[in-house]
Amino acid sequence: MAVKTVLDGVRDAIHDEMKRDDRVFIMGEDVGPRGNVFLITKGFLDEFGRDRVIDTPLAEASIVGVAVGAAMAGMRPIAEIQFADFIYPAYNQIVGEAAKIRYRTAGAQTCPLVIRTPYGGGVRGALSHSVSVEALFYHVPGLKICVPSTPRDAQGMLVSAIRDEDPVLFLEHKRTYRLIKGEVPDSEFTVPIGVADVARTGKDLSVITYGLMRHFAVEAAETLARDGIDAEVIDLRSVRPLDRATILDSVRKTRRALVVHEDQKFGGIGAEVCAIIAEEALFELDAPLRRVCGPDVPAMGYAKEYEEAFMPNPERIGAAMRELAAF
Amino acid sequence: MAVKTVLDGVRDAIHDEMKRDDRVFIMGEDVGPRGNVFLITKGFLDEFGRDRVIDTPLAEASIVGVAVGAAMAGMRPIAEIQFADFIYPAYNQIVGEAAKIRYRTAGAQTCPLVIRTPYGGGVRGALSHSVSVEALFYHVPGLKICVPSTPRDAQGMLVSAIRDEDPVLFLEHKRTYRLIKGEVPDSEFTVPIGVADVARTGKDLSVITYGLMRHFAVEAAETLARDGIDAEVIDLRSVRPLDRATILDSVRKTRRALVVHEDQKFGGIGAEVCAIIAEEALFELDAPLRRVCGPDVPAMGYAKEYEEAFMPNPERIGAAMRELAAF
Amino acid sequence: MKSEPKVRASLPDGLTADTLREMYYRMVLTRMCDDRAFALNRQGKIPFAATCQGHEGVQVGAAYALKRGTDWLVPYYRDTALALSYGVTPREQLMCLFARKADIFSSGRQFPNHYSVPDRNIASISSIIAAHVTHGVGMALAFRMRKQPIVTLITFGEGSTSEGEWHEALNFASIHKVPAVFLCENNEFAISVPQKLQMAITNVADRAAGYGMPGVICDGTDPVATYTVVRAAVERARAGEGPTLIEAKCYRAMSHTSDDNQATYRTPQEIEALKSRDPIPRFEGWLKDRGLIDDETIAQLKKKAQAEVDEATDWAEQQPPPTEEDLYTHVYASGALS
């Protein structure tokens, strides 16, 4: 197995699927000669040509809308939104259109589309290059939403997303792109959408998380392990569908749950995770549910101080874990 | 006190505020001679003139965007989106812009704007005229979201919204417009944003709800009262800010909570309500939390059968209440 | 049918006398479907109806300019005549009005006229104005990528051209020279908003210059005039020369939909005056002038259309509605998830 970054995983998934299936193509801003702002599609234009590597105008609604039409006509487009913060102008196409095409035609038309976008903070992206958008979309039936955080998951889930028969919003945490390295199978593989990953097995409490925070939670768990606190860390990997079974199994075992996400707390993914636990496993809990999340302010600021104050880190996560374990 | 419909309440609030404050104006599709598709602004054009009653082009992003600019320049615009389903093209302006202006300027610029729109089902509005959009926005710090359901609340909260210094998304359940009648003070009054209403006092369980469902929940509670089950019904009235204190006080008293909303369940407002209860009052509960909500399908269909199957009704709500009370 | 008249040589390119009569028949059939929809709405049998009265000329003309079975149509909700001329049957149309389970457009999920008839190359649309325009561009892009000689016709009202998504669609289409034709059915109103409050220009076609594509105007009450310009644009698109924006000037005879009342924003005189523009008697006159139709044939065709619509109504009304279980189907390929 090769050691790759998350960025490598994303690139290889797109690349290999484009080679495998000529219905797959990519469109977005600066995906051509520039090779995407993170260099994900570097070299693709030369390899696949202008028909399949389309530098679009600066217009997100049409990036998604044109891709929706192409998907309806039998292609497998990958629509790239340069930064998640710029997905808002395409909201209508994603929520009002793509997510409803199968349903509104009673299955006669479908929309096998991947919308990829880098999200999240920790790279000094300031107010409009740091947002987490998953909670703005996860309420929408008809969409699937992936939030992988390891090179293997990024690659394997993106392949699954491209082969999926339904629209998938694929969120890549931009801080993980180069930071997170890991082993990835050399031969073709997929990681299914909708199955959480138990990133660390433990018995004292469950940390339910995803994205960059998976890594921070595992780091915190390792630190706590030295003090005899044995935490389980669940990486959701997709927030719609959400793997209820893995969450509930873990919580029933540990009887304590902490949800961690970088995204703001109020109405975030943690809300639904808590609701599911409170509906299904309330009497199996030995402690109240807890959430460690981004603060309920409009966005992450540019100054380092804002970014640091906004993002949960291993220390803050570890402190909450300790408290919960001691409850 | 006069008896009015919700529609009357909305109209009177806009009308009275436009008379009181010449910074207030309304813009939207068909608000001019047509007087809005529900006849809310009927006669306004004659009374206030073309400068303050603006029939806009069919272009929602600019309806909100122009209003945002006018608000930044000191006006108090009311931007109307004809149906909530058409708010998606304006998502960027609401979420990416309006909600962040105060924060991003550290208070130097503000955006006192009301975005009003009719939402919800039960009027055979089919797939694109029935949506509930509150859960697509309530995660957004910087926004306030009102969901009044009585004539008094509609009028009083809309006045509060127009006078608010921050952007308010004001959602009017279109089924309540003519269906719900009630007494409204004759003299000027406001209803604060962020304070829930105890629609019915009870001791056996708490039903936490809003919008049309408030009325269905009260109806169900009255039916159950005949069998000696005494339910408390909390009408949230605004979903951001959310009145945590009223929710928690009620749940601590009744020790059982049911959340009811028409909007789809997964990631809906009920998720956050459940999470708050599970964080703050877990050991005060005698039963698991429950939610009765719209189903996790993309939208309400046109045929009566879809609509009826989608929307919670007093019978379904009552059945869940009975079960919970008996737990 | 009697022998064809001498003037035949002067028929527009590509249209035979039979085709012209068929076009006339489609206009009449549509009118009857349209009237039936409103009658059913007044009777409380269906909650909603949209009208295309005043648009029959542009729609029938455009439909016949396409290569049926090959070209795709991305229509809008006012395109009853277009759909009925492109393979949709009166039964199918009535099924959607009644929102029956077997409604082929959406199984009773969408408002009438929101389609999806993939076996006849008609796409699905939502009610969200202009959202379908980029879809049409994407479809055209896909056909071109696959080297299929398919042209995509995308229709919309003049009000729709204010939407940002419309702009993005035309811009993209022109840069990539996709084989699409944009057809604006300009009826001068977006619900109650007159054109002068929708745009500061007289001709929507003038917007084409901003995208570097030709903008053409035609008389949308005249099916032959529309046919001619649409056909030229379709040929241009098929030849790889890029998209065209066509503006067909027509009018809206009735209120926006059964939920609207145009008397609140149009004077009775204005509404009355529209009658003189009715495309059906106009086209009748055109055909008669050329000896292509006579009163007897007209009466016969009208009777036939009425019978078709009556039969379709009775049949559709009898079909079963969706059931509660139908609510949960087709959420994902794999069923319902969450």
Added chain:
Amino acid sequence: MKSEPKVRASLPDGLTADTLREMYYRMVLTRMCDDRAFALNRQGKIPFAATCQGHEGVQVGAAYALKRGTDWLVPYYRDTALALSYGVTPREQLMCLFARKADIFSSGRQFPNHYSVPDRNIASISSIIAAHVTHGVGMALAFRMRKQPIVTLITFGEGSTSEGEWHEALNFASIHKVPAVFLCENNEFAISVPQKLQMAITNVADRAAGYGMPGVICDGTDPVATYTVVRAAVERARAGEGPTLIEAKCYRAMSHTSDDNQATYRTPQEIEALKSRDPIPRFEGWLKDRGLIDDETIAQLKKKAQAEVDEATDWAEQQPPPTEEDLYTHVYASGALS
């Protein structure tokens, strides 16, 4: 300053010799601020910098065409010269680069150059391209409603004209004849995407026809040429005659931002060739030709600008950053809620 030359009579309307030298000074000052930002970025002192090199002409020209203290500016992130010519000081500019707490634009919350300087009539913008264009229209509408004789200048790149929101803004502005001027700084690239992949037209100004407003082109490397057309448009707007779309042809000398590397999509020859279009030596030549400046004055002004930028850098660097508590302020008028 020595006595003014004889050619004075031929100066452009509204511009004195002093003003022209001041304009030159703003261009030089901007260049030095710009170079400083990149130097700080390379030193790892600031994480991000945007450049306006190649745009100084259009920006300084436009700024001087406005009535400072009255007219409003709704700029975009590349408008360093515009801001520095409209009252923003080098200290303020550097404070935003260092993201200090007392940064008057955003208290260190936004990327550099996203403004809000309401006391000098400069609006706040986000990084979301074209979202500010409707804001400018709304501001202009508000000023007109209040009968204030204020003109709003709204700027953007040519790439931004592809966004749906841009289209909606121009359409609305023209229908309602709001007192706004739309200024496109066409530098031929949207990051790496060349104009021909952004639009199928050569001149952005051609888009104006679709909105029924005048479209004017000027040489954006020439401050005087830009001044002249912007001034005419401002007068037109102030007179209630409606908005104008101006396209200033300029170029981008450097990579898009400090995060970009234009060598991946532009040849070295292309980049080299841009140097001949540099607005600063060009304007120097123009001023010298007219006897309005000499080498000594030039050297003096450059020295002064350098001193200003040095002082501002040292000062700004010393200012305190925001603290953790600052994260929670200004969420709502009433503080933080949820």
